[in-house]
Amino acid sequence: MTETMTAAPEAVEEVDLVELMNKRAQGYGMLARLFREEVDMATLRELQGMRFPQATGNATVDEGYHQLFDYLKRAWDDSVTELAIDYVSTFIGHGVNGYSAAYPYESVYTSERRLLMQEARAEVLATLRENELKRGDWNEAEDHIALELEFMQRMALRCAEALADNAEDEAIAYVRTSYDFLENHLINWVPMLVTDMRLHARTLFYQGLGQLTLGTIQEDEAVLRELLDSVAEEPAAA
Amino acid sequence: MALPATGSPRESTLEVLAFDDEFDPLAVDDLEIDQEWMDDDNPYDTVDFPTLRNMPETVHHEPVYSPERQGSATEALRALITRNPNRRPVLLNIVGLCEGGCASSVISEKVDEWQRDNRSVYAPMTFCRMLERAGALTLEMPVTTEEQEVAEEGITYLEIKETVDPIWHATEEALALREEYRAGTQFRRVVLEAEEFRYAEVYEAIMSALADGGRSVKDVEEMVKEFPICQSPRRFGQHFIDVLEDTDCAAWGGTAWNLTDLGAKMLAELQAQKEA
Numbered sequence: 001m002t003e004t005m006t007a008a009p010e011a012v013e014e015v016d017l018v019e020l021m022n023k024r025a026q027g028y029g030m031l032a033r034l035f036r037e038e039v040d041m042a043t044l045r046e047l048q049g050m051r052f053p054q055a056t057g058n059a060t061v062d063e064g065y066h067q068l069f070d071y072l073k074r075a076w077d078d079s080v081t082e083l084a085i086d087y088v089s090t091f092i093g094h095g096v097n098g099y100s101a102a103y104p105y106e107s108v109y110t111s112e113r114r115l116l117m118q119e120a121r122a123e124v125l126a127t128l129r130e131n132e133l134k135r136g137d138w139n140e141a142e143d144h145i146a147l148e149l150e151f152m153q154r155m156a157l158r159c160a161e162a163l164a165d166n167a168e169d170e171a172i173a174y175v176r177t178s179y180d181f182l183e184n185h186l187i188n189w190v191p192m193l194v195t196d197m198r199l200h201a202r203t204l205f206y207q208g209l210g211q212l213t214l215g216t217i218q219e220d221e222a223v224l225r226e227l228l229d230s231v232a233e234e235p236a237a238a
Numbered sequence: 239m240a241l242p243a244t245g246s247p248r249e250s251t252l253e254v255l256a257f258d259d260e261f262d263p264l265a266v267d268d269l270e271i272d273q274e275w276m277d278d279d280n281p282y283d284t285v286d287f288p289t290l291r292n293m294p295e296t297v298h299h300e301p302v303y304s305p306e307r308q309g310s311a312t313e314a315l316r317a318l319i320t321r322n323p324n325r326r327p328v329l330l331n332i333v334g335l336c337e338g339g340c341a342s343s344v345i346s347e348k349v350d351e352w353q354r355d356n357r358s359v360y361a362p363m364t365f366c367r368m369l370e371r372a373g374a375l376t377l378e379m380p381v382t383t384e385e386q387e388v389a390e391e392g393i394t395y396l397e398i399k400e401t402v403d404p405i406w407h408a409t410e411e412a413l414a415l416r417e418e419y420r421a422g423t424q425f426r427r428v429v430l431e432a433e434e435f436r437y438a439e440v441y442e443a444i445m446s447a448l449a450d451g452g453r454s455v456k457d458v459e460e461m462v463k464e465f466p467i468c469q470s471p472r473r474f475g476q477h478f479i480d481v482l483e484d485t486d487c488a489a490w491g492g493t494a495w496n497l498t499d500l501g502a503k504m505l506a507e508l509q510a511q512k513e514a
Contacts, residue, residue: 045401048398048401049398051388051395051396051397052395052396052397053393053394053395054387054393054394054395054396055393055394069385069396069398072398073385073398073402074402075401075402076342076401076402076403076404077342077343077346077361077362077363078342078363078366078367080361080363081361081363081364
């Protein structure tokens with residue numbers, strides 16, 4: 001059976017798929033970096049050099065971009081410390097009751113007692129192994145949002161590479177893997193994480209990061225679904 | 239351990255461990271937590287544990303060094319630099335740099351340079367905030383920031399044209415205290431006008447050696463050994479280095495101790511007083 005990725009729906013028509021995949025990878029890479037650790041001066045300067053689209057067509061993404069822009073345009077040297085404090089306050093918190101922060105682990109949001117290292121982590125670990133990836137020397141559970149976003153980035157990069165090599169079947173497989181991962185993991189718990197981020201983040205930066213992440217995965221789900229819908233089965237004879 | 243009256247032990251264990259199939263994580267509302275759902279036997283399983291976020295203002299700490307606490311900006315700054323002796327040169331240098339105003343980016347650059355051989359966990363702006371709380375600096379924030387819209391392929395983007403670089407200003411009290419330190423008041427108080435002056439010849443030898451070029455602690459120790467006055471009570475080279483460092487007369491240069499400009503001035507004063 002041979003499948004061909006065509007540009008049937010209007011939204012993806014005449015889109016350079018390699019470029020689209022590379023842009024997706026860039027977006028996921030940036031989000032993964034911002035969740036992985038505190039913003040340092042180099043990252044702050046890089047973010048301030050970015051361009052922020054005013055109207056993307058997705059209200060959540062727009063709100064995220066506006067909040068980030070509003071924070072970054074007033075950011076200066078001291079903001080690195082302010083963001084480091086807010087990172088701890090948002091993702092680590094002070095309490096032990098399980099409700100003191102927006103814990104960036106899928107297990108917390110998908111287990112009954114909000115515990116780490118639950119079924120979600122085992123599933124993500126299995127997915128990483130299936131795709132010949134491993135955590136490396138970063139000592140966090142595999143279901144940390146930064147790792148999940150980085151997985152999406154890796155899949156997008158692999159897809160772009162496959163498309164550039166005209167390996168369409170391979171590219172379609174990567175799109176399927178990305179879509180399944182998005183459906184089974186990120187879409188499943190990130191909305192709850194972002195709700196908690198709104199409660200715990202004190203800066204517009206982390207408020208905006210939450211909104212941007214939520215909007216990005218919602219938008220990406222739609223894009224991947226359209227791409228998969230466009231995959232048409234060619235007649236066996238052909 | 240007593241077993242349940244009905245069912246095998248295996249079944250009851252499975253029952254205990256089984257997850258609720260009906261559980262829907264999306265349906266959980268964190269804002270409406272049912273206390274009865276919590277485990278009474280687990281002291282940590284409670285939503286009443288106070289978090290710092292929700293603590294009343296009265297629980298928050300006041301700044302340790304502030305004009306309100308120490309009585310004046312001068313005293314607050316004096317207390318700050320006395321309690322942070324290793325950071326004294328940097329703190330006073332920042333005050334000097336901010337005479338007439340200095341941009342944050344310049345301060346950051348300079349502080350990194352000053353601390354090249356004596357690193358600190360504090361970020362440059364954290365020093366400025368400490369000095370601000372002590373009444374030694376004031377911050378001038380720009381009112382607006384430049385931004386511009388650019389359009390490309392039908393999409394409008396916002397860009398930050400120029401980043402914010404606030405200006406720090408030193409207060410009169412801070413500048414006056416810095417002058418006091420720069421004038422060698424500390425060295426005079428600790429060495430020239432105190433019991434320590436009995437070691438004048440040792441200080442003179444060490445300071446002259448440092449002025450000729452950097453010296454290691456070992457070199458200073460060897461030098462001190464030669465003075466009979468240092469034998470009883472025993473005085474080691476490190477004692478003299480500590481005094482010179484505390485009075486801003488010597489500074490660590492990465493590989494050796496060196497005499498500072500203030501140290502050279504104080505050496506001349508020491509020699510004059512010794513001869514008098």
